[in-house]
Amino acid sequence: MFNARTDTLKLNQTAMFAKIRAGLPVERQHTQNLLECKDDMLYAWDSEECCLLAVNWRLAALEGFEAVKYQNLIPSVPQSFQVERVVASSEGSLIALAGARGVTVLELPRRWGKDGLFMEGKEKITCRAFNLDSLLFSNNPHLELRQLRWHPFSPTDSHLLVLLSDNTIRVYDNSTLRHVWKVGPVPMKSDNNLNSSLPTALLLGEFAVDFDIAPAVAPKEDAVLNSSTTINNNTTKDVLNHSRNLSKAFNETVAGNQKNAQNSERIEWPIIVLRENGNIYVLMAGLDSHKPRLQGPLTITPQSNDNYGLESCAILVIPSLPPTLVIAEANGTLHHALFLEAEEADESFNEVDASLIIHPSEYTIHVLETVLLELGLPKDDPKSKTYNCPIHLKRDYINEMRYFAYHNAGLHAITINFISELQRFVESDVDSDISPLSIASNAEYIVCTKIDASERINAVLGFVLLQMPSGVVLLLGSGEVISLKLIIDPKILVETVKIKEETDKSLPKLEAKSELDRMLEPSFVDHIKSMLKRDVTQPILSVDKTSTPNPQECYELLTQAIEVLRTQYLKRHELVRAEITKRVNTIKLRKEQQEHEIADLEKERENIRETAHRLAERFEEISDQQEIITKKCQHLVRQAHTRLPTNPIADKEFAQEVERINKETKALTNSMQKARDTINKQTYHISKYNQTAKKKTFHLPERQEKNIKEILMQIAAEVDSQIRDVKHINQQLGV
Structure with missing residues (x-):
């Protein structure tokens, strides 16, 4: 039985996920993403029948999944690889089905009808699909796909960027290969290595593992980016001041250049490429760039001995101003950095491949903070080996301050608190204090799928974000589906508290307050929340029920749960109970006082009611008498006027x-x-x-x-x- 409290949409009971559960892939020991959501359509890949299942989740949430049936989208061409990723394009017209050994692009049919389903709700639909460079993968057995992303500014919503293990990014427009961009040295086999099957670049960590696309910029020669402000890498304030000047100059230049139609064709997008050894490169490329400019490795400040990670696995760009980079390592370390323009281009050393041209770096990276995630429940034994696994990052498109990290051990939600203060500082025309940038980010462990030190894991096979209402859906390796509701923007709660504080300050303060009013003045709910606030995050535990843990592991889990319950729950609840008892006594005292005051007010109200009744009767009498006197006066005036002696x-x-x-x-x-x-x-x-x-x-x-x-x-x-x-x-x- 599935827990209904962890499945708010009741997806576990639907026929669609029952079919997905019956056809899960054989290889479930590493994180995949077999789910995708675009607007009101939820997609899930069926590995058994090799088709894409689609359902209108928003309509189903209102009318029930029994009333709204799912549809089978069958690709017109078969896949010779295991699908591990389902990625929809920006407009939702295409879906990429990707695996380590291939990519298939599926064209979605049109939607019509009262429920907005594909082809008015037809159960099985054959969709046009095409495989990308299938011969390339078949002729190169060691070639693997690392990452793929749809270009967010594609005019036709059809440009797909694919990063391969040969350090190239291949750009496709539908089924046509447009460009092949080199982002690193060409891997070469070496017989001197102990493992001759591994290329030299892989052993040196020169393989590109991930990339992301930053906001567009104008070419250097077209933008007025010269500034008199100098960069001092020792202080964050000087770096941000320079970024503010650059961003203002760039905005003014772009606003002026929008009148020129030719300038729009020269806009470039910095494609930020992350290598396994932690080095970051930038590929300046437009949609039609045949020879983009590769820059790097970028200078990362402040300097670190480990070069900010030798097991880097993912990178994410948050389009703030300046852009924020999230660099993830396999050990659960996340680095939050700013992507800044440098004052002077920095020359870099030559790459291993002589044919690779490296241009001077025009950007720098400034790391502001490092967040360490817990991959599984923490162990009391300090000698226990930490668990490492690849981290996958996903943006929250509703709240730019938040992103999600999912992996073999579950799901984390991370909120970057300095983005709002950074935006205010960059847009401000006067120098202000940037100390709020040092506020630490919040990392919340939402779902935990690894509770012991064994090799058993319940990896995340699918993760999507829902919008309106906001929520998340996870498909785990055990077949369980977790659907949770989320707060759209945590800043709403903060802003509400600030508004309440400002309102309280604006109200006139009474000079004389009773001792009881002073005791009840603070918010009791906030006080209780502060007392119940825990030092650790207790995630939702979800393990694979097909394998039973041994008694020792069960005892360790029980001991840890009891310790957390004793220190983080029971002790705090005892304090809260004493505080509530004190509060109840105070409220009883005030209740008695208010009851006496209410009794006095009731007597006063009866007296006022009787007086008002008497005054109403007296008013009616006076009103009638006044009306009679008014009519008599009018009649007398008419008679006097007709009998005037001066009448002709x-x-x-x-x-x-x-x-x-x-x-x-x-x-x-x-x-x-x-x-x-x-x-x-x-x-x-x-x-x-x-x-x-x-x-x-x-x-x-x-x-x-x-x-x-x-x-x-x-x-x-x-x-x-x-x-x-x-x-x-x-x-x-x-x-």
Whole structure:
């Protein structure tokens, strides 16, 4: 049974991951990445049927994975290698299926329909795919793939950069090979070595193991990058001041050069290449560069005896200003450094390969801090051998201050705290204190898959980041899937605390405070959190359940768990319990005081309610009396105005005439109403007569018919006469 608390999306119960679990690769002892996520689509590679499974995870999270089925994306060409990486392009139109011995690019079909699925939800889809340089791998049995990345600024979203073990980066545009860039000496076999199968460059650590692409820069001759500020490698402030001047000059130059269409074709991207011995090189190349400029090895400050690692395995570029480099070593050491432009180009020594042209270095690297990760649970025995394994790095595209490191022993989340202060310092126009750059980063051990000193590991076979809502998904070698929710940006909590502190400072402070208020003034929740804050991070333990550990290993794990529980949990909980008891007593005292105050307030409220009722009744009486007095005053004013002695005689006569006409008009109106009533009555009788006439026809005698007609004619004549009189009166009155 899987733990539901470590699988918030319930992916372990889905049919898609049941199929993945049944078809896991045979080789599961090293970290791979068989998962990929782009927007709302989650991809997983099925090693048994050699197809890519896809599901709309966001829709499935709302409607349930039973309602939303997964789709099988079948490549049109077979793969002659074991797929170990699934990497989607920047726009999500292509997916690279890579292994140590080959690369296949898969074109994704179009999406349509109400749920936005591929080809309206078709279960199995054959997708167009093509293998990249399959003959190159078949003709060179020792050639292996080290790293591949999609170019983030490809206009067609189809440029793929592949780093091979022969120290070359091959650039592909769809299935076409565009360039082959050399980033190191050509490996050569040597018979003098103990192991003649290993090339000389490999034994010397000259193999490139990883690369990443830094933000674009304009060529040196096009950008105004000269500055009067000098670099002093002994102090970090001088280095950052120079970087600030360079970045401002570059931004102004790029803003001006955007008007020139030709300049956009000359933009270059520094491709930072890491070698196993810790040396870092920069390849200045554009998308159409046939002969890029290789620079290095870059000067790393401050100097170190071990050259910052002889077992370097991964490098990551965080596009801050200036860019931040993360250099990982196999022993779990991470170096956080700044990628800075040098004042003067630095000449480097010649490489082993004479055909490799090394240009003067235009960049330097300044290491700010080093973080040591725990690869597995720590051991009490200091003589125990530390576990080493390759580290894989992945950026958090929502929060630039955070990245993730996954490996054979689990998953770490690292937050670089100096990036925000670095951004503020670089953008500031005045010199400010850069002491916050010394704030240490936070490394949190999220998932631990190695708990003992044996060779059994539960390696990470897939790791992806989800967005909206934010979360992570891990596929382990045991087949278990771990899905966790993440805080989007830890700075939100920090900013909330700062805003609260500023608000509290802006409020007027009371001069007189009771002793109880002073005791309750600090935030109790923050106080409890500070008391419960642990010195060590307790990750989620996930081991391979197919192999049972021996009793000695179980006892060591239990002893360590008890020790952590005793020192980091129980002791702190006892202190928290005493603090909560003290808090409860204080709150009870304040509750009693507030109850007395509430009782007094209730009495005061009843008195106020009775007084308000009396005042409302008195107000109604006064309002009615005022209305009566107002009407009397208006009537008196009208009478006084009509009886004024200065009123002219013509006005009185006119008023009398108007009164007479008004009376006559009322009389005529009454007569007209009577006539209308008569006509309506006759019309009613006529309609009744017509209705009865339809049923039965009556024939009147000729004499009676004649009398009736005469009577009707007399009535009509009278009505016409009255109408004419009314119209005549209306004309006289001007109505």
